[in-house]
Amino acid sequence: MSAKVASNGQVASNDKVPSNGPVPSNGKVALVTGVTGQDGAYLADLLLEKGYTVHGIKRRSSSFNTGRIEHIYQDPHDPDLRFILHYGDMTDATNLIRIVQQCQPDEIYNLAAQSHVQVSFETPEYTANADALGTLRLLEAVRILGLERKTRFYQASTSELYGLVQETPQRETTPFYPRSPYAAAKLYAYWIVVNYREAYGMHASNGILFNHESPLRGETFVTRKITRAAAAIKLGRQQKLYLGNLDAKRDWGHAREYVRGMWLMLQQDEPDDYVLATGVTTSVRSFAEWAFEDVGIRIEWRGHGVEEKGIDAETGRVLVEVDPRYFRPTEVDLLIGDPSKAHAKLGWKHETPVRELVREMVREDLKVMQSAVITKDA
Numbered sequence: 001m002s003a004k005v006a007s008n009g010q011v012a013s014n015d016k017v018p019s020n021g022p023v024p025s026n027g028k029v030a031l032v033t034g035v036t037g038q039d040g041a042y043l044a045d046l047l048l049e050k051g052y053t054v055h056g057i058k059r060r061s062s063s064f065n066t067g068r069i070e071h072i073y074q075d076p077h078d079p080d081l082r083f084i085l086h087y088g089d090m091t092d093a094t095n096l097i098r099i100v101q102q103c104q105p106d107e108i109y110n111l112a113a114q115s116h117v118q119v120s121f122e123t124p125e126y127t128a129n130a131d132a133l134g135t136l137r138l139l140e141a142v143r144i145l146g147l148e149r150k151t152r153f154y155q156a157s158t159s160e161l162y163g164l165v166q167e168t169p170q171r172e173t174t175p176f177y178p179r180s181p182y183a184a185a186k187l188y189a190y191w192i193v194v195n196y197r198e199a200y201g202m203h204a205s206n207g208i209l210f211n212h213e214s215p216l217r218g219e220t221f222v223t224r225k226i227t228r229a230a231a232a233i234k235l236g237r238q239q240k241l242y243l244g245n246l247d248a249k250r251d252w253g254h255a256r257e258y259v260r261g262m263w264l265m266l267q268q269d270e271p272d273d274y275v276l277a278t279g280v281t282t283s284v285r286s287f288a289e290w291a292f293e294d295v296g297i298r299i300e301w302r303g304h305g306v307e308e309k310g311i312d313a314e315t316g317r318v319l320v321e322v323d324p325r326y327f328r329p330t331e332v333d334l335l336i337g338d339p340s341k342a343h344a345k346l347g348w349k350h351e352t353p354v355r356e357l358v359r360e361m362v363r364e365d366l367k368v369m370q371s372a373v374i375t376k377d378a
């Protein structure tokens with residue numbers, strides 16, 4: 001994958017950047033909430049490439065928040081306008097109704113959310129409002145406007161629903177046991193989507209997606225935090241990386257591949273719920289070890305629990321320390337998904353192994369940081 005640095009320093013995906021002119025329209029309209037996020041950016045790319053007209057909802061922000069979609073921005077005066085941004089918020093029902101009415105979407109992808117698990121412990125009410133009630137508001141907008149037979153609906157559900165381990169690997173039939181305000185809010189969203197499907201015959205599907213990452217991943221999620229730190233430490237711009245629970249295990253895939261799965265779910269004759277995962281799990285510790293390996297540093301782990309440290313095997317410098325502030329009040333210890341239903345019914349399969357994902361993320365972070373150093377020097 002290639003990537004470019006947007007004006008805010010964010011890496012923007014430009015692999016397969018759609019050239020809006022030549023791609024013939026497929027006559028379909030999609031609405032993407034959360035279009036400024038990691039998945040929103042990859043999904044907008046994919047939909048534009050397929051000839052959709054894409055409407056995206058972005059939040060009003062006092063600072064620039066469109067870095068990930070800068071490369072597909074179109075002047076609103078463009079006669080062949082395919083990418084249209086609307087100001088909006090999942091906490092404002094009137095605004096959602098107006099946007100859905102304006103764009104009359106064939107497909108809605110509901111990706112907007114307060115998506116940070118740890119932050120949800122600090123802002124539980126807001127998280128419930130945006131993630132749980134926000135989903136209800138959007139479904140109601142479709143119903144109020146009489147679009148329930150026209151508009152297909154994708155809900156960004158999550159492996160966090162599984163929470164406390166009940167069985168592994170986790171699949172569509174595994175019982176849910178949410179372990180955070182975020183997961184509890186997403187549990188409501190999951191079930192209200194199922195309910196609107198059953199009550200009103202809506203083509204509404206849940207994608208139960210396991211962690212997926214990329215160079216566009218938000219900087220406070222553990223993978224990107226690690227890959228940025230490895231790059232920064234290598235370039236002498238950071239001394240140490242502080243992490244929380246090194247033992248947590250996640251099933252990490254590549255975001256670009258997961259948004260294709262979202263699209264596939266809405267192309268099926270019948271709505272349904274699907275797990276997207278790789279079927280491989282990795283600890284935070286191993287992820288960090290690999291990221292440092294990719295900048296030429298071999299890490300050795302010494303000590304246990306909060307005393308554990310990651311040490312540069314060559315120089316003896318402490319590069320990774322545990323900081324309990326990053327521990328969560330309740331943790332999800334182990335996620336490993338079984339994507340066989342998606343394989344069989346959607347023909348979806350992940351392609352990028354986690355080791356390659358780490359390599360790509362480190363490479364892109366090194367590029368971004370090196371160009372920042374050059375700019376600063378200049």
Ligand code: NDP
Nearest residue numbers: 034036037038039089090111112113115130156158211212
């Ligand atoms: P991001 O955090 O990168 O993006 C979230 C998006 O939602 C951003 O565009 C953000 O806007 C927007 N948003 C947040 N709050 C509101 C609000 N109140 N009203 C309108 N927009 C809002 O998340 P991802 O792209 O990684 O994830 C997309 C979705 O998938 C989320 O719902 C997430 O919970 C879910 N998910 C993600 C997984 C992952 O591993 N990435 C796995 C499973 C589910 P802004 O840019 O202004 O902050």
Ligand code: GDR
Nearest residue numbers: 115117158159160210211220221222223243244245248326
């Ligand atoms: P997660 O992602 O909670 O799985 O939610 P995150 O990267 O935040 O945490 C993964 C695991 O790493 C541990 N961890 C740390 N996490 C962060 N953020 N920072 C640290 O310093 C740190 N140290 C250890 C965490 O405790 C956790 O166990 C993501 C989000 O994208 C959700 O929106 C999505 O629903 C799930 O993935 C699937």
